[in-house]
Amino acid sequence: MEILHSGLLQRALLEVVVLGGACGALGVWLLHLREVYAAESLAHAMLPGLVLASLAGVPLLLGATGGVLAVAALIALAARDSRLGSEIAVGVVVTATFGLGAVLALAPDVPVGLDKLLFGDLLGAATADLLAAGALAVIVAVALLAGHRAMTLTVFDPVSAPSLGARPARVRLAVLALLAVAVVAAVLSLGNLLVFALLVAPAAAAMRIGRSVRAQVLLAAALGASAGVLGLVISAELDVAAGGAVALAAIALYLAAGLAGSSRSTARRRSIVEALGAER
Amino acid sequence: MRWLTDPLAAPFMQRALLAALGLSVAGGLLGTWIVLRRLAFFTHAAGSATFPGLVVAGPWGLAPPIAALAAGLGFAGMLARMTRRGATSSDAATGLLLAGALALGIVLASDVYPSGTGVDRLLFGTLLGLSDADLWLTLAVAVAAITATAALGRTWLMTGFDPAAARSLGVRAARGDGLLLALLAVSVVAALPAVGALLVTTLLVVPAATARLLTASIGALLAASVALAAAESVTGLLLAYHLDLPPGPAIAIVGGGAFALAALATAAPWRSGVRATG
Amino acid sequence: MTTVIETADLAAAYASGPPALSGVTFAADEGQAVAVLGPNGGGKTTLFRALLGEIAVVRGTITIGDATAYVPQTERSRLDFPVSALDVALMGAYARTRWYRRVTAADRASARAALERVGLADQARTRFGELSGGQRQRVLIARALVQDARVLLLDEPFGGVDHASEQAIMDTLDDLRADGRVLLIATHDVEQARRWDRVLCVRGEQIAYGAPADTLTNAVLEATYGPEIVMLDCGHRAVAIQHHHH
Helix, strand or coil: CHHHHCHHHHHHHHHHHHHHHHHHHHHHHHHHCCCHHHHHHHHHHCHHHHHHHHHHCCCHHHHHHHHHHHHHHHHHHHHCCCCCHHHHHHHHHHHHHHHHHHHHHCCCCCCCCHHHHHHCCHHHCCHHHHHHHHHHHHHHHHHHHHHHHHHHHHHHCCCCHHHHCCCHHHHHHHHHHHHHHHHHHHHHHHCCCCHHHHHHHHHHHHHHHCCCHHHHHHHHHHHHHHHHHHHHHHHHHHCCCHHHHHHHHHHHHHHHHHHHCCCCCCCCCCCHHHHHHHCC | CHHHHHHHHCHHHHHHHHHHHHHHHHHHHHHHHHHHHCCHHHHHHHHHHCHHHHHHHHHHCCCHHHHHHHHHHHHHHHHHHHHHHCCCCHHHHHHHHHHHHHHHHHHHHHHHCCCCCCHHHHHHCCCCCCCHHHHHHHHHHHHHHHHHHHHHHHHHHHHHHCHHHHHHHCHHHHHHHHHHHHHHHHHHHHHHHHHCCCCCHHHHCHHHHHHHHHCCCHHHHHHHHHHHHHHHHHHHHHHHHHHCCCHHHHHHHHHHHHHHHHHHHHCCHHHHHHCCCC | CCEEEEEEEEEEECCCCCEEEEEEEEEEECCCEEEEECCCCCCHHHHHHHHCCCCEEEEEEEEECCCEEEECCHHHCCCCCCCEHHHHHHHHHHHHCCCCCCCCHHHHHHHHHHHHHCCCHHHCCCEHHHCCHHHHHHHHHHHHHHCCCCEEEEECCCCCCCHHHHHHHHHHHHHHHHCCCEEEEEECCHHHHCCCCEEEEECCEEEEEECHHHHCCHHHHHHHHCCCCEEEECCCCEEEECCCCC
């Protein structure tokens, strides 16, 4: 395991362990709240912000933040229209912004390549990226502890939640804000397309095994960090793209969890379209 | 005027425009069902899931539509299996498959077959090189969308608004839904050459969502979606031609602009009284 | 007898819309159970939400002397969410627990006592989604007890439960009445409404309020459910049947 001695890889390992842990833990709540599409889109749709920042020569982190804020505002605006609902609003906004981002990114004078923005650059993790990842982990941990009960009420019983002391709409907004922070912190390392894998796969794996939400969150954090390490090692040994290897490792862990966890299902059988539409 | 006629003189643009019109018929009709049944995430994921298929098509000597179709149908099949067993919720399953397909595609494209076709082209579409097969597939999808909407529209509508009543239809509703998903997967594949794997929602979701802002009646919705899809894709293609852009993003921007205009027009303060409230 | 809950000419509306329910005037004393009858969309839920202070009262007054809790239909809760019966009962203590604190030992004890009271002490560790419909309903009632509620608003508590469970829920509700709590029970079941102390019929506005014998007349029921109502009189059980629209 000589690869672990390279300074570049040590930084990348630290980065991916911290990001994997934070994203994994947050992912459990995103899955319970059925915000998977929002998680995926937020990462995609910050592309124009990233490209504009790189064109303007300002830090990419700033562009990512601006991009996420703009997209979140647009989605919130479009979703207010009850004729469409949030799913279609997300679809429209992400399509338009991602298209804009791609057009901008293909402009000849963009210093950062489209590839790097889409697929990330885990091995290029700088100190600033490590700090951002560390800050993210702290924010996620505090927010999940503080919001545990409010999120529980919002997921489990949104109808009664107000009379039990939680406002579902605000809780959802807070979770989406947390998601935005996570995506901003992770996007430069993991890439536009793959940050999402670490939000979904470890959480889905943990939810097949964990018998309580707390167990699921802790397990997902551990699985996220493990997927990071596993993916990086594979990437170094086989010389394949780091972001892709990490994402595939996370999905492999989900499949393994399926073998380990008994699939307890209380859901009745139903048409697949009904399943797709009903849960949003 | 030359801005309009010049592109038409180029044979590759004639083909692209022809494909765009065919796709608009399919995209507008099926998009209506996507919007009414909330299947945008599925559609987007099905598009992205074709990415690894496209990457290996060249090196393995497969026709790209065949490889993409295999990947897309594989995605739909795995999703159906995961949701049916109930261990993972449908949106988590969709997300997992989507992430897996993208990661696989990226690893294949950057490491296993690095010299293959440009990843940009696969992800965002191209104006060049639409083959006869692509055009025939587009035509077939358009015809299938018209036929299926005429034959099954009522079932799809009912399943969407009243699952209980639909369940009493039993097998018919389930078959109808299965057919809708299969049709979506095939249309996604037909749309790939023009708009790319990441932006199939440009034709399949955005025009119908815009139409939904403008009308509520199902007939008008279908017609307006097709018309908007056609107008947006032709405008987008012309922009792409003149500004040397990939067509997918260009159409996406036009569609996003049209949606924003429609949203502004229908949500203006003087109309706020008639807007439905949450 | 002290009056615990009272409304006078109450009208309530959802954001900026017209009143969804108006002209509601009723009063309930300690230990009374009030059946709230009405068609879907007739205003039962609106009344509950107004009593909980979640939507705007546009006219009239509400006077409630005690803490009020809402007991939802169990199908509304997410059954795949990994919480135990005890966890659900504990949710009744969330509103009084600051976000940086743990739920206190006293609240834990009160949650266990509440489960005991609804006859589910042995199911405390069972996952909520794995309980039967009737058991879930009783866990939600236990949650209301942990809220220290003296007024319980129950939404179709007998919907989709079998006969044995119905009896168990009924026993629990009788126990709560004996304790002096006030119950408002939204229901479709006309025959069951006869069992309670008072009946409130609503359809956009109040149709009638009073003792079951005075209220449940054919004229009132027709005004409540409309002419399409079908009364099935199978000897001991009359049920209002209507077309369901969702």
